[in-house]
Amino acid sequence: xxxxxxxxxxxxxxxxxxxxxxxxxxxxxxxxxxxxxxxxxxxxxxxxxxxxxxxxxxxxxxxxxxxxxxxxxxxxxxxxxxxxxxxxxxxxxxxxxxxxxxxxxxxxxxxxxxxxxxxxxxxxxxxxxxxxxxxxxxxxxxxxxxxxxxxxxxxxxxxxxxxxxxxxxxxxxxxxxxxxxxxxxxxxxxxxxxxxxxxxxxxxxxxxxxxxxxxxxxxxxxxxxxxxxxxxxxxxxxxxxxxxxxxxxxxxxxxxxxxxxxxxxxxxxxxxxxxxxxxxxxxxxxxxxxxxxxxxxxxxxxxxxxxxxxxxxxxxxxxxxxxxxxxxxxxxxxxxxxxxxxxxxxxxxxxxxxxxxxxxxxxxxxxxxxxxxxxxxxxxxxxxxxxxxxxxxxxxxxxxxxxxxxxxxxxxxxxxxxxxxxxxxxxxxxxxxxxxxxxxxxxxxxxxxxx
Amino acid sequence: xxxxxxxxxxxxxxxxxxxxxxxxxxxxxxxxxxxxxxxxxxxxxxxxxxxxxxxxxxxxxxxxxxxxxxxxxxxxxxxxx
Numbered sequence: 001x002x003x004x005x006x007x008x009x010x011x012x013x014x015x016x017x018x019x020x021x022x023x024x025x026x027x028x029x030x031x032x033x034x035x036x037x038x039x040x041x042x043x044x045x046x047x048x049x050x051x052x053x054x055x056x057x058x059x060x061x062x063x064x065x066x067x068x069x070x071x072x073x074x075x076x077x078x079x080x081x082x083x084x085x086x087x088x089x090x091x092x093x094x095x096x097x098x099x100x101x102x103x104x105x106x107x108x109x110x111x112x113x114x115x116x117x118x119x120x121x122x123x124x125x126x127x128x129x130x131x132x133x134x135x136x137x138x139x140x141x142x143x144x145x146x147x148x149x150x151x152x153x154x155x156x157x158x159x160x161x162x163x164x165x166x167x168x169x170x171x172x173x174x175x176x177x178x179x180x181x182x183x184x185x186x187x188x189x190x191x192x193x194x195x196x197x198x199x200x201x202x203x204x205x206x207x208x209x210x211x212x213x214x215x216x217x218x219x220x221x222x223x224x225x226x227x228x229x230x231x232x233x234x235x236x237x238x239x240x241x242x243x244x245x246x247x248x249x250x251x252x253x254x255x256x257x258x259x260x261x262x263x264x265x266x267x268x269x270x271x272x273x274x275x276x277x278x279x280x281x282x283x284x285x286x287x288x289x290x291x292x293x294x295x296x297x298x299x300x301x302x303x304x305x306x307x308x309x310x311x312x313x314x315x316x317x318x319x320x321x322x323x324x325x326x327x328x329x330x331x332x333x334x335x336x337x338x339x340x341x342x343x344x345x346x347x348x349x350x351x352x353x354x355x356x357x358x359x360x361x362x363x364x365x366x367x368x369x370x371x372x373x374x375x376x377x378x379x380x381x382x383x384x385x386x387x388x389x390x391x392x393x394x395x396x397x398x399x400x401x402x403x404x405x406x407x408x409x410x411x412x413x414x415x416x417x418x419x420x421x422x423x424x425x426x427x428x429x430x431x432x433x434x435x436x437x438x439x440x441x442x443x444x445x446x447x448x449x450x451x
Numbered sequence: 452x453x454x455x456x457x458x459x460x461x462x463x464x465x466x467x468x469x470x471x472x473x474x475x476x477x478x479x480x481x482x483x484x485x486x487x488x489x490x491x492x493x494x495x496x497x498x499x500x501x502x503x504x505x506x507x508x509x510x511x512x513x514x515x516x517x518x519x520x521x522x523x524x525x526x527x528x529x530x531x532x
Binding site: 395414 | 469490493497498
């Protein structure tokens with residue numbers, strides 16, 4: 001990793017040149033940050049502050065991050081969907097005294113410094129800003145309950161990034177979530193540009209727009225990629241590298257990507273806001289080699305009661321809040337809550353520990369059933385959920401998006417159930433399947449779960 | 452299709468799907484001896500709910516649950532039929 005303690009330092013290291021960050025509505029030229037700011041002459045007012053960054057457009061978020069890193073004491077990155085209630089709770093946890101917001105809308109807070117983030121950048125004063133090790137505070141992607149806030153610094157965040165030749169990046173992710181932030185930092189650490197989606201922009205419009213840039217590297221969740229493959233617009237880009245993270249990458253989506261982009265290197269990464277980037281897998285198969293467990297190195301992994309634990313210098317420093325749970329166990333390992341199944345010398349992700357369906361006492365991970373369904377040629381995407389049963393407590397049911405929607409019917413339902421039964425124990429195979437046109441996605445780009 | 456035919460048909464469907472061998476489905480046949488396990492019954496009840504719009508198991512006490520094939524059919528028949 002380049003020796004740089006701030007984002008501005010990273011940009012200078014790679015050479016600002018003709019590099020830019022763009023969304024549909026804004027284009028940021030990285031070279032402009034040497035003399036300009038998204039806060040104009042008032043940027044200094046954020047010095048030493050704990051800042052809530054709550055804006056809609058990602059180019060604005062990117063600009064504010066570059067302006068604030070090294071200057072602010074702390075920056076809370078509010079992702080889309082982080083509503084005013086959560087912002088109010090988080091504001092107390094981060095001891096916020098400043099807000100960077102959109103011109104048209106600001107959360108109802110009363111803080112010492114409140115300023116809009118404005119593009120294009122405006123001239124700023126020649127100030128020698130203090131080079132603080134700014135704390136970056138990221139809400140974890142859990143959707144229910146009070147927000148859980150993880151504290152990182154630029155150093156923990158760039159730990160998995162190595163200097164690379166020219167890469168032109170795009171991501172389906174939001175850069176205010178860990179997976180997207182990694183791509184933002186990769187792009188800034190390199191010598192290329194970064195293309196981002198605009199709020200509410202449909203995936204096919206984004207791909208269409210990306211077709212106008214010669215992007216070489218692109219990342220998203222398996223859910224993003226399934227949508228991209230279904231959209232008919234996947235062929236608008238010709239990446240050299242396609243990356244999946246944030247959810248389990250099953251054989252179905254890996255095969256789909258390999259078929260769509262035969263020229264590309266395809267990798268799936270395992271990372272979380274709490275544990276950081278743990279590893280990437282590039283052999284085209286789901287899961288990871290079992291001998292990576294208990295392997296010595298900077299990042300160590302072990303299984304405890306079937307769940308993966310990770311010890312890594314890239315992990316968050318801590319969680320915020322007086323009653324926040326401990327981030328690590330006595331030996332410094334983060335409990336990821338991701339359940340692992342060991343078979344054929346390979347570790348397979350089965351799903352979240354707290355997401356299991358109980359079928360008459362037998363535990364079923366929805367993700368494992370989804371992987372089996374997604375491996376079927378006729379299935380593009382599947383969502384598995386519990387259907388209440390007076391006999392067994394719950395049954396496994398599924399919603400399925402077909403590659404050919406016109407083939408839907410009772411016959412195909414029976415065929416898919418029979419195929420699932422050949423791959424899975426009886427209690428795991430779906431009892432019912434409903435055909436749907438689309439599956440809902442969370443703001444974090446993950447499949448939205450029932451309940 | 453009558454309720455009787457529907458129930459018998461769905462029992463046969465579930466048995467085929469779950470690789471179970473059924474004895475002749477006489478009314479007196481105890482359900483425990485039908486060769487269907489609890490997972491099969493759960494699927495059967497779910498299918499019958501989809502087909503009839505009713506789930507009599509949810510509103511009944513366990514002591515009232517049907518014990519034979521004939522009682523199962525009666526369970527789904529309208530109360531005043």
